[in-house]
Amino acid sequence: MGFFLLSAQAIQAQTDSLKNKKLVVPLNDSGTHYIQFSASTQIWMRHTDNNPGSTVFGNDEPHTTDISMRRLRLAVKGKVAEKAYVFLQIGDNNINYLSGQRVPIKILDAQVEYHFKEYLHFGAGKTGWTGLSRYSAPATTTVLGLDIPVFALATINLTDDFLRKLSVYAKGDVGQFNYRIIASKPYTAQTSSSFNSQILDQVATPANTSPAIQYSTYFKYQFFEKENLLSPYSPGTYFGKKKVLNVGFGFEQQNDFTWQTNAAGDTITNNMFLFAADIFGELPLYNGSVTFYGGYFNYDFGPNYIRNIGVNNPVNGIDNVDNILNGRGNAFPMIGSGNSFFGQVGYWLKTSTTAKSSWQPFFSVQVSDYQALQENMVKTEMGLNYYFNEENSSKLTFAVHNRPIFHNETRREIDRKMMAVLQYQLRF
Numbered sequence: 001m002g003f004f005l006l007s008a009q010a011i012q013a014q015t016d017s018l019k020n021k022k023l024v025v026p027l028n029d030s031g032t033h034y035i036q037f038s039a040s041t042q043i044w045m046r047h048t049d050n051n052p053g054s055t056v057f058g059n060d061e062p063h064t065t066d067i068s069m070r071r072l073r074l075a076v077k078g079k080v081a082e083k084a085y086v087f088l089q090i091g092d093n094n095i096n097y098l099s100g101q102r103v104p105i106k107i108l109d110a111q112v113e114y115h116f117k118e119y120l121h122f123g124a125g126k127t128g129w130t131g132l133s134r135y136s137a138p139a140t141t142t143v144l145g146l147d148i149p150v151f152a153l154a155t156i157n158l159t160d161d162f163l164r165k166l167s168v169y170a171k172g173d174v175g176q177f178n179y180r181i182i183a184s185k186p187y188t189a190q191t192s193s194s195f196n197s198q199i200l201d202q203v204a205t206p207a208n209t210s211p212a213i214q215y216s217t218y219f220k221y222q223f224f225e226k227e228n229l230l231s232p233y234s235p236g237t238y239f240g241k242k243k244v245l246n247v248g249f250g251f252e253q254q255n256d257f258t259w260q261t262n263a264a265g266d267t268i269t270n271n272m273f274l275f276a277a278d279i280f281g282e283l284p285l286y287n288g289s290v291t292f293y294g295g296y297f298n299y300d301f302g303p304n305y306i307r308n309i310g311v312n313n314p315v316n317g318i319d320n321v322d323n324i325l326n327g328r329g330n331a332f333p334m335i336g337s338g339n340s341f342f343g344q345v346g347y348w349l350k351t352s353t354t355a356k357s358s359w360q361p362f363f364s365v366q367v368s369d370y371q372a373l374q375e376n377m378v379k380t381e382m383g384l385n386y387y388f389n390e391e392n393s394s395k396l397t398f399a400v401h402n403r404p405i406f407h408n409e410t411r412r413e414i415d416r417k418m419m420a421v422l423q424y425q426l427r428f
Contacts, residue, residue, distance in 0.1 A: 043070070050064060053321055129182055130180075134295070144364075146381060160187060167184040205260065222244070249276065274298070287349065308325070325407065357388055405417060
C-alpha cells in the first residue's frame with residue numbers, strides 16, 4: 001500500500017486532451033526510467049439469436065438478452081533500467097451471467113525485454129508476441145470493429161491463453177522493415193475446455209500428446225509512418241492520427257499438432273502450418289481518414305479440421321435435435337483447415353471542425369473455404385463507433401453480426417442468425 005501511495009504522489013504532470021494526468025511514475029530524476037499504469041474495460045449490452053437447440057441449464061433459450069464484461073485489463077509497463085523494459089497485465093474476458101459470482105483475475109502478460117539496438121530487441125515471458133498476421137496479436141482497445149477477428153488467433157484458448165504463450169522472441173526495425181520471430185512452448189491442449197481425446201476417422205483433432213515447440217514469424221514493410229514497436233498488440237485504427245500503409249506476411253508451425261486414423265485404421269499425426277499475407281492502411285480522406293485491412297489466410301491443421309467458437313457465449317448447453325454443426329449459443333465454424341479472406345473498412349470523421357468527438361462506421365467480412373464444409377462460411381459485421389474524445393478513452397460502439405448455421409451431415413448452410421451489441425469502452 002505504501003508503494004502505491006508514494007507512486008501516486010510521484011505521478012508526473014503529463015496531461016492528455018481531457019486535462020487528465022497520465023499515471024506515469026518516474027524512477028530517476030530525468031524521467032528516462034519510469035513505470036506507467038493503465039486500465040480498460042469493455043461492457044456489452046446485447047441481444048443474441050441463439051443457435052437451434054440452445055439451452056441454459058436444460059431450459060430452452062432461443063434468444064438471450066444480457067449484460068456482460070467482454071474484457072477487463074489492469075496493466076503496468078515501463079523502462080526500469082537502461083534499455084530494459086517490463087510489461088505486466090492482469091484481467092479476464094467474458095464475465096457474464098453464467099460466470100458465477102467469483103471470477104478469477106488472471107495473469108495475462110508478464111514479459112521482460114532488452115533493447116540492444118533499434119534492429120534487435122530480445123524478450124521472454126508469458127507474452128502476446130506472436131507471428132502469422134497483424135491481427136494474430138490485436139490491440140483490443142483500438143479495434144476498428146466491435147471485436148477482434150478471432151479466427152486470426154488460430155489456436156485461441158486451445159494451446160494458448162487469450163493468445164498468450166510462454167515464449168522467447170526477437171523483434172526490431174531495419175529502416176522501414178519490421179520483423180518479429182518467436183519460439184513458444186504452447187500450453188497442453190488437454191487442459192482446454194474444448195479438448196476431446198477421441199480419435200476420429202480421417203478428421204484431424206488436437207493430439208493427446210506433449211506439445212512440440214511452436215515457431216512463428218511476421219514481417220512487414222511500412223511505407224509511411226512507422227508503428228510503435230514496444231507493444232506486441234497492433235492497433236485496428238488510429239482514428240486519424242497516423243498515416244499508415246503496411247504490407248506483411250508470416251507463418252506459424254508446430255509438429256504433431258493433430259491426429260486422426262487413416263483408411264487403414266492407423267493413427268497418424270499432422271504438423272500444423274499456417275500462412276498469412278495482409279495489408280493495413282489508414283489514410284487521410286475528405287476531412288477524415290479511411291482505415292482498411294485485407295488478409296489472406298491458409299491454415300493446415302490436418303485433414304478436415306474444424307473448430308466452432310462462440311465469443312462470450314450466452315448459453316451453456318444444447319439439445320441438438322436439428323443436428324447442427326455449430327454447437328450452442330452464438331458459436332459457428334470459425335477456424336479450420338483451408339483458405340480464408342478477411343476484409344475490414346471504416347471511415348473516421350469528426351462531428352465538427354472544433355469538436356473532440358468523432359464517428360466511425362465500419363464493415364467487415366470473413367469468407368472461409370474450409371475442407372470440412374461443402375460451401376463457404378461467410379460471417380459479416382457492420383456498425384458504428386462514437387468516440388467521445390480525441391484520446392479514445394471513452395467510446396461507444398453499436399454493431400450487428402450475422403453468422404451461418406451449418407447442418408452436421410450435409411455440411412451446408414441451412415440458416416443464419418444475428419447478434420446485436422451495444423458496447424461501452426473506458427480506458428485510462
